[in-house]
Amino acid sequence: MTTVFGVPLPAVLGQLMLGLVNGSFYALLSLGLAVIFGLLGVVNFAHGALYMLGAFAAYIGLQFLGVNYWCALILAPLAVGLLGVLIERLFLRHLYQLDPLYGLLLTFGIASIAEGAMRGLFGASGNAYPVPQLLQGGLNLGFMVLPIYRAWVVFASLTVCGTTWFLIERTRLGATLRAATENSRLVQAFGINVPLLVTATYGAGAALAALAGVLAAPVIQVSPSMGSSLVIVVFAVVVIGGMGSIAGAIVSGLVLGLIEGLTKVIYPEASNIVVFVIMAVVLIWRPAGLFGKE
Amino acid sequence: MLKTITAAICALSGLIAFSQVRAAGEQVVIGDIDDLSGVYADAGGQGGVEAINMAIADFGGTVLGKKIVLLSVDHLNKPDIGASKFREWADQNGLNMLLGGSNTGVSIAMAKVAAAKKVPFMAIGAGGASLTGADCTAYTVHYAYDTTALGNGTASAIVKQGGKSWYFVTADYAFGTQLQDAATRVVLANGGKVLGAVRAPLGTTDYSSFLLQAQASGAQVLGLANAGTDFSNSLKAANEFGLTKTMKPAALLAFITDIHSLTLQTAQGLYLTTAWYWDLNDETRAFAKRFFAKMKKEPTMDQAAYYSATIQYLSAVKAVGSTNSDLVMAQLKKVKINDVFTKNGYVRADGLMVHTMYVMQVKTPAESKYPWDYYKVVKVLSGEEADGPLPDATCPLSKK
Numbered sequence: 001m002t003t004v005f006g007v008p009l010p011a012v013l014g015q016l017m018l019g020l021v022n023g024s025f026y027a028l029l030s031l032g033l034a035v036i037f038g039l040l041g042v043v044n045f046a047h048g049a050l051y052m053l054g055a056f057a058a059y060i061g062l063q064f065l066g067v068n069y070w071c072a073l074i075l076a077p078l079a080v081g082l083l084g085v086l087i088e089r090l091f092l093r094h095l096y097q098l099d100p101l102y103g104l105l106l107t108f109g110i111a112s113i114a115e116g117a118m119r120g121l122f123g124a125s126g127n128a129y130p131v132p133q134l135l136q137g138g139l140n141l142g143f144m145v146l147p148i149y150r151a152w153v154v155f156a157s158l159t160v161c162g163t164t165w166f167l168i169e170r171t172r173l174g175a176t177l178r179a180a181t182e183n184s185r186l187v188q189a190f191g192i193n194v195p196l197l198v199t200a201t202y203g204a205g206a207a208l209a210a211l212a213g214v215l216a217a218p219v220i221q222v223s224p225s226m227g228s229s230l231v232i233v234v235f236a237v238v239v240i241g242g243m244g245s246i247a248g249a250i251v252s253g254l255v256l257g258l259i260e261g262l263t264k265v266i267y268p269e270a271s272n273i274v275v276f277v278i279m280a281v282v283l284i285w286r287p288a289g290l291f292g293k294e
Numbered sequence: 295m296l297k298t299i300t301a302a303i304c305a306l307s308g309l310i311a312f313s314q315v316r317a318a319g320e321q322v323v324i325g326d327i328d329d330l331s332g333v334y335a336d337a338g339g340q341g342g343v344e345a346i347n348m349a350i351a352d353f354g355g356t357v358l359g360k361k362i363v364l365l366s367v368d369h370l371n372k373p374d375i376g377a378s379k380f381r382e383w384a385d386q387n388g389l390n391m392l393l394g395g396s397n398t399g400v401s402i403a404m405a406k407v408a409a410a411k412k413v414p415f416m417a418i419g420a421g422g423a424s425l426t427g428a429d430c431t432a433y434t435v436h437y438a439y440d441t442t443a444l445g446n447g448t449a450s451a452i453v454k455q456g457g458k459s460w461y462f463v464t465a466d467y468a469f470g471t472q473l474q475d476a477a478t479r480v481v482l483a484n485g486g487k488v489l490g491a492v493r494a495p496l497g498t499t500d501y502s503s504f505l506l507q508a509q510a511s512g513a514q515v516l517g518l519a520n521a522g523t524d525f526s527n528s529l530k531a532a533n534e535f536g537l538t539k540t541m542k543p544a545a546l547l548a549f550i551t552d553i554h555s556l557t558l559q560t561a562q563g564l565y566l567t568t569a570w571y572w573d574l575n576d577e578t579r580a581f582a583k584r585f586f587a588k589m590k591k592e593p594t595m596d597q598a599a600y601y602s603a604t605i606q607y608l609s610a611v612k613a614v615g616s617t618n619s620d621l622v623m624a625q626l627k628k629v630k631i632n633d634v635f636t637k638n639g640y641v642r643a644d645g646l647m648v649h650t651m652y653v654m655q656v657k658t659p660a661e662s663k664y665p666w667d668y669y670k671v672v673k674v675l676s677g678e679e680a681d682g683p684l685p686d687a688t689c690p691l692s693k694k
Binding site (some may be wrong): 022131 | 315331332333334335339355392466492494495498499500502503504506507510522523526527530531534535536550551552554556559560561591679
């Protein structure tokens with residue numbers, strides 16, 4: 001049998017496939033972070049909590065309000081996006097003139113509060129969210145059986161990432177947004193409401209995190225700590241891609257998912273640090289990240 | 295302004311110190327240091343505090359004519375916090391006995407304080423067998439379960455049913471590896487074999503890669519040597535990837551709250567070992583009913599153990615007519631433990647509370663007749679079967 005690093009080829013292909021699934025989550029989450037950092041300059045530590053709240057919104061919807069998975073895909077990001085708008089209006093807004101560290105501390109505090117509140121309400125063990133009827137079962141790829149739901153995650157995430165990239169890099173709205181970050185006073189002079197634009201951007205970033213949360217809900221236990229373990233990795237992904245670079249976030253998210261998948265075959269114990277090792281190497285070699293402009 | 299505040303703080307702390315000094319001696323002080331907000335908070339946590347309060351109330355609220363007082367604090371899964379809080383209570387609050395754990399690392403740190411301060415320490419939520427081995431002390435009682443008993447229970451039952459080949463998914467830290475070792479010994483001793491093991495970092499959320507490796511091994515049994523959300527996420531992924539159809543899943547440590555949050559749909563058919571189950575008999579059901587009225591959850595084995603340990607300590611104090619730690623420990627090691635938690639349990643020389651363990655299988659949704667009706671008993675293990683007949687030789691206390 002053909003082997004790669006002493007591992008049979010089908011196993012490697014299987015791990016790469018799973019890496020792609022994880023990479024899709026990384027891409028979607030780091031995309032939101034990159035949008036918020038690129039356009040607001042805020043290091044949004046609450047991103048993991050927003051992702052967790054998205055998953056909980058889906059769970060609460062299904063359990064208490066009879067909202068099914070497909071509606072939750074729209075409604076949960078809307079609800080969490082609205083919460084994002086509130087956070088920006090009430091708190092973040094006052095910190096733009098200060099050092100970015102203050103934004104980081106504020107969002108970190110918000111994340112802790114959200115996590116504690118959910119733990120108080122739902123306990124630490126979390127809750128189960130069933131895979132929707134339509135996406136149950138598996139696809140036999142020859143080298144592995146891929147659950148249909150995981151395939152859907154890859155498809156949904158790539159679609160959303162592509163659309164967001166297109167919106168920001170190729171449309172007039174995106175051009176305005178990018179202009180506002182370059183020189184907000186000048187853009188304001190053209191009659192564009194920059195504060196509103198900023199609020200909407202944070203809301204959209206929060207909604208992206210929540211969408212990732214809804215996508216993750218059927219795959220992992222919906223628990224208060226699901227975001228905090230992920231947010232650090234996602235930050236590393238953003239740093240590797242280049243802070244604020246949309247394409248960088250998406251590409252490095254997918255690639256790091258693949259690398260992590262391979263690590264799990266070759267040396268599993270290192271699978272949760274491989275991303276950080278790569279981050280250190282990238283920072284030494286290219287401090288602005290792979291896609292960053294310096 | 296600053297002066298006023300400083301003065302106020304000084305006055306206030308003086309007042310507190312004074313009231314504590316006055317209080318010590320007139321009260322019997324019980325402490326609880328546990329994970330109240332983290333990953334293990336559902337197994338013990340506030341439910342554990344409630345169970346201790348129930349025990350104190352059932353005992354009548356006083357012992358030897360002194361009022362029984364409970365202090366509790368969150369150790370945040372940090373050994374230094376657990377140890378320093380224990381030391382503080384022993385020095386300043388006249389602490390007579392400490393309950394706690396839910397984390398082997400924190401418990402080992404607190405056991406050292408127990409030895410230094412000569413305060414009895416009932417380790418409840420922690421699994422590490424070294425608490426009554428290399429880390430044993432004359433004042434530690436390891437009460438609810440240890441990794442040896444957990445490994446023995448699940449592994450021996452499954453191997454004897456024909457599950458001969460195993461593959462482990464292990465949490466990559468002391469607790470996980472101790473569990474895997476204990477289970478491996480039993481599997482090999484019963485003529486089974488271990489085809490492989492993968493060590494997943496603590497807090498991993500995506501287990502699909504590890505499970506793919508388990509599946510490729512062709513083993514019959516999937517041994518999950520982990521706990522908490524690590525356990526939930528690995529079982530959930532095993533279900534999703536269809537492993538539960540070809541392999542027998544075996545949990546080495548799972549609480550009823552884990553099963554409740556996973557739902558029977560996902561957990562059905564799972565084997566696990568537990569020290570206690572709320573639906574064992576009328577006595578356990580009566581306790582569970584009172585607990586449920588307050589907490590809206592059925593008690594876990596840890597919470598029942600919190601109740602039992604408190605009752606046993608207070609009974610020992612009453613029997614010897616003193617809170618003297620050496621007298622109380624001698625009494626605890628002399629008597630049989632008979633209460634809602636266990637029958638004919640006893641504390642061995644090394645501090646391990648030897649008691650019955652149950653190997654359970656999780657019911658299917660169709661078999662479950664009422665809320666929280668989750669387990670059926672597969673096998674009852676006597677204390678000696680679960681823990682082995684001899685005290686741990688690595689503990690100096692065993693040699694006496």
